[in-house]
Amino acid sequence: MFFIFGVGPKTVKTAQGQFKCPVCRSYSGYEIKQQRNYFSLFFIPLIPLSKPKSRQVQCLHCGTFMPTLVLQQAESDVRPNE
Secondary structure, eight states: OOOOEEEEEEEEEEEEEEEEOTTTOOEEEEEEEEEEEEEEETTEEEEEOSOOOOOEEEETTTOOEEETHHHHHHHHHHSOOO
16 A cells, blocks of 8 residues: 655635735735645645644735735825824
């Protein structure tokens, strides 16, 4: 009998929205993604082996990964100064 097993990351999309990307300077969509390592059997992730890693924001226009702190900064840029 023959088994294929291994350990690898699985990325999960946790949220999405729109923001002004600080890298490409365009108003575009973003996705918040989080990774976790899993034990897999026949390429199917079965058992989580690690705690979830920090969440990352990916700009859907330029593809850059950034920390979620960028979203708070983008909100302050959109609000008018009072």
